[in-house]
Amino acid sequence: MGALNNNMSGIISTLLPPILMVLVQTSFAGTNLLYKVAIEDGMDINIAVAYRFLLASGLLMILAFYKERTHMSNLTWNIVFKGFLCGLFGGTLFQLFYSASLNYTSTTIATAMGNLEPAFTFVLAIIFRMESVAIGSTGGKAKIVGTLLSVGGAMLLTFYKGIEIKTGSLHVVKLHGDDIHSKPVHHHILGSLLAFASSIFYSGYLIVQARMSEQYPFHYTNAAMMCATTSIQTGFYALIRDRDWTHWKLGFNIRLLTVLFSGIFASGLSSTLISWCVQYKDPLYVAIFSPLMLLLVALGGTFLLNEKLYLGSILGGLMTVMGLYVVLWGKSKETKTSKNSGDDAVQME
Template identity: 50%
Template sequence: MKLAKICNIIHGLKPVLLMVAVQTAFAGVNVLYKLAANDGMVLPILVAYRFLFSTAFIVPLALLMERKKRPKLTWMILLQAFCCGLFGGSLAQNFYAKALSLTSATFAAATTNLIPAITFLLAVCFGMEKLGWKTCPGVAKITGTALGVGGAMLLTFYKGVDLHLWKTNVDLLNGQHHTSNVQYSSNRVMGSLLAIGSCISYSMWLIIQTNMVKTYPCPYSVTALTSCMGAVQAVVFGLCTERHWGDWKLGWNVRLLTVAYSGMLASGLMFTFITWCVQMRGPLFVSAFTPLMLVLVALAGSLVLNESLNLGSLLGSVIVIAGLYLVLWGKSKDAKRLSKLTTSESSKDVNVVSNTIADTMTPKIASMACTSSSANVDERNELPVKSSCEKHDEPEIAEEV
């Protein structure tokens, strides 16, 4: 019994565990992005290679895993896949890369914390979520989203005193700060708009994907289609902007490691996890875990990049986790309420059907009863007639004899 309870608990926590794994993988992508940019790799080329590696990894997996249950591919699904590849792939990533060049890495990373709020507003506009101002789950979701954004902003912009909790003496950057391909500009307004556009694109991807998995409930195939579309778009954009063929060469170095990791793991397997969670819990649930990435990046930076962990990172992490807990609590209450409504509606439908069947069968049963009773009466009437005839026949036969 205890093992069964543990299995049920783990099954209920599966979406949460999957999203923690997703944000952990995305934190690794950020660390590798820093290493690749330090090596001089152009970010649009990195994005193109990322989706090429993702397509090469996830397409055979989708053909193998979902070969028997894949529904028919329609033009509408292809259009949704094109939009998913655009908003969740090439557009979001290239907007983010351009915002890095026009502003700073700190500001671009901080804007990603707007994704939960933007996703919540879009989900409300498209009828996927309800505000619920007067309900506890609704207030919890709104408050948790605000706390997540606020905690991530605090983690990004407020430093405070350094906290020397551990010392690993590991610095993968080797003290180098090579920024030859990151040109900072005074046009911060355009950079800010591009960073916000990247967040809107990511949120739109979650909304479109929610509608796509309803008609095409195959997570591997959805990720494969998204990766294919994103690869075509990113390669076309990369060829149009970066025509120096020497920048496209990959060697056995950190560039190959970055595109392989971000393509096969982050954009291949982790996008599939995101599709699962969107299908099970909706877009707001997925976006609520976005600020958790900054917490993991801060921890990873202090461990392998020799970056100091400060008071702002600690306080922001606590606030982010508190906001995430509130959002998850509100979503769980909404799920329980919907399950109760579904159960009550199904029981009502069963009662209506049973009453209808009873009303339909009652006249038939009554008619059958009348028929059987009349048949019994006829049999009862025939038996005496038969016996009386037999009695009258016996004397006649005796007289003849």
């Protein structure tokens, strides 16, 4: 019976992280599609982001107080500062740059640049000694090759168009002027660069989050600090950009749905799960699941929003995903080698 319980526990601990990360990427994909529709409806995306994190921070503060209030005396200014940095990188800068990119390029292209997050996270993790690379080993070579593949795929997707792939569409929402290839080339490149920068900020957030979770492993509080910081920063930014209060009103429409979905799932739930997973696994593991969002957004954009799909998007996306999973394979190879070495050392003793 004990062995059965141990086996079940092992299966759950193995399956739980990937299942939760798939949920996170699904919530991100849904938010991306809703953002695009809300922009088309005339909503200022900066206001949507401010509302999103205001809602998330309120929910998380309640949960943190209810679940983790007995541990709040352990908070230090160092941990609070890391919470501020998480909000700045993973919330404010990431969201504002990414949201701005949606004004210049399609959801598929903007999301595809997010596929570089594992590569950036990998490099930052090496710099901050959270990840190692044995260049002479099979796993180390796989990490390097996979990183180069992912970068090359993102560049191919951004700068190569190719033929249009004809697909069926449900036409749930028809966006006007959403074909990025009908816009000036410099708009398309600017949108890609903004999304590129947002990926760097997100990778920095994962690194800081991992350090914070090591010091203070209370994930509701960590997520609440991150979202509260972001809500203040994005709120001020949105107020500076738009002081017309009529633009801040939410009715029973796509704008309210966007705020509720993104606030509850993409910020409230996801930031908590990410905080847990970077501690349970590591930042690179969390970032590895970013390509899934590209697939979901590409499918949603094509079949629901009537976005056009091009050969360059497919080839670049496949190349990027292939590179990222080569990195994941290399990482698992190194982990297995390290474990075997450790077992041999124990037997020698």
